[in-house]
Amino acid sequence: MTSAAASTAATVAAGVADPEMPMLTLGDLGILRGVDEEPGRVIVTITPTYSGCPAMQTIRDDLTVALRAAGYREVEVRTVLTPAWTTDWITADGHDKLAAAGISPPGPAPRRAAGPVPLTLVPRASAISCPRCGSPETETITPFSATACRSLHRCTVCLEPFEHVKEI
Amino acid sequence: MADAYESLTDHEDDARWAYGTGFSDPLAGVDTTVPSGIDHEDLAAYCLMLGDDALIMSHRLQQWVTRAPETEDELAIANIALDLLGQARLLLSRAAFVSGSGDEDSLAYLRPASQFRNVNLAARADADFAHLVARLLMFSSWRLALFDRLTGAADPVLSAIAAKGVKELTYHRDYAAQWVLRLGDGTEISRGRMRAAVGDLLGGSLVDELFAVHEVEERLAGVAVSPGGVKEEVLSVWGQVMRAATLAEGVGTTAPAGGRPPPGPPPPPPGGGGHDCAGGAFARAGSAFPRAGWA
Structure with missing residues (x-):
């Protein structure tokens, strides 16, 4: 309506x-x-x-x-449970607000090819930029942070830790 | 002015608490109609099996809170436990609705231990952190393979729960696999502990139980996933991690370098076992009533 x-x-x-x-x-x-x-x-x-x-x-x-x-x-x-929520549904405004609050917004959710879910044995190189200084030089501290939907990272240039909304 | 406690016990105003004072049905508002042709009793039993696996594994993980080696791992373990608890709530609610009696709480809290239907791997007490991450790798690989297939289940609620769970379990498995790799291919002590853990978990009947087909799964064609059908995929994932962690050879046959005695009966829980009343009950339930033998 x-x-x-x-x-x-x-x-x-x-x-x-x-x-x-x-x-x-x-x-x-x-x-x-x-x-x-x-x-x-x-x-x-x-x-x-x-x-x-x-x-x-x-x-x-x-x-x-x-x-x-x-x-x-x-x-x-x-x-409703289906379709399952994905971080792709966070709006562009939402991305801006997260970044302004010092939280790195998610990249595109992983797309799966056919077949078994691929295993990630070595953490992928971080493509996440520091939300404070903008440097792409960051490292992952832990894939699970204060909530299930966020991971914890550190900028190796300005040394600030920051959270990232992880892609799901 | 009323006494100070009044404002803390005002049940008309749940919103003053961070997350309310009670839980509501996690399936509230979801269309829970069971498609015709699906046997209610079998579907309820199947949801209970999958729900109990998550509930008991979640509790075992929660035992690590305040005992993990680092704060970061404490957060990770707590988050994984929370995901599994969420899956358990959805599945127990589904089981209660389909069976037409009780609710998630009565299933979680009011059943005797003998009526739990989890696999023994979920209830296994962890001897140390290596044991935990090895167990989590085995559990999450197995559950991920099952859930990935369950997304096509003829029960739309089960299929929706599985679709959400796949995303969560993918993160759980990666976390566990990366730790198994780090410890297995690590120092002499970490390697010894990891070998002992893997030896313990692969040594008994825990693995066979994961892939044994239960009669409920047999009867629920189109709904249940046959665990036998995921064996190859799951063993391939384990093998991939074991090879990367340089653990592929001699697992379970070599004495651990770290000096921990070879595992025999279920090892003591983290922290020495003084707190483990509930865990003991789970383990007894598991060994007395293995899923594969439940009729």
Whole structure:
């Protein structure tokens, strides 16, 4: 439905901040999969980033609170699992906001050829640039950082550690 | 002014807690209809098997939190455990819905140990960090191969859970493989420990159980993946890592250089075992009720 009210509900939902990376909105992050208005209620559909993402309940609550505050009295938040979220759904705005916050945005998600998932025995050469000084000379400290969706790196020029949203 | 605790126990306002005070069904709002022609009891049993593997492996990984060699590995292990816990929640919820009784919590918390359906590899207590990463390599390679095929399962919920899991397990396997490589092709001590770990894990019936076809898997044609069908791929991945780690020859036949005694019965958990009540229960459940023999 594309009534003015529905587009407003969509705007409200898309503007809710992600609890883990609050510089991003749910719209920026690409986890908002639909906002539909039926008579008397709004149905918001979201998808988790990772299976174990502990922020899903907070996101549901935040969406409900924001939409109620905007005048939508009945809010239903649904989950979809497929298609699985990919970092390719993070918007260009989202990339800019991550970089401005000192977090390196993801590159394109890996594309798989047919056959078994390839094993990476030696960490790939880092193609990640330092979000602070812009140097391409960086190294990976750990592939799992403060949240499942981020890895930890260090710039070998300015020596600052930084996080990177890893491609998935 | 009410007492200070009131604001901490206001159940009308979950949002004041970082992640709420409770969990909601992770499949809330997902279309959970079971396609016609799929046997509910078998599908529930299958989801329980896959869910228990993840739940128990996740708990074993969580035992390493505060015990990992470096903060970075602590974070990695905790993140991998969290991914697996997420997979377990989705799968146990699916099992509960399909069977029409209980929920993820009753399945996770209220079953006796004898009713857990995980493979023994998931429950195996780790003797040291080498043992952990070797076990994680074996587990994640096996599960990744299964999940990759499960993306085509006739149950859309199972297929969606698998599609998400494939992305996660790919990172888990790479992490474990890179550590096996580093330790195997490392110092005399790290190499000795890695050889002992691999020898322990390959020495018993843990591997056979991974690839043994369960009768539920046989009956669920079009839904379940036959673990026998992934054996070649998984062994090829293990072999690739073992060769790169210079561990391919003599695994399990040479005394470890690091001086750790050759593994026999399940080794003690990290930290000396004083905290391992739950782990002990898992291990007993596993050895008394191997998946392959469950009828």
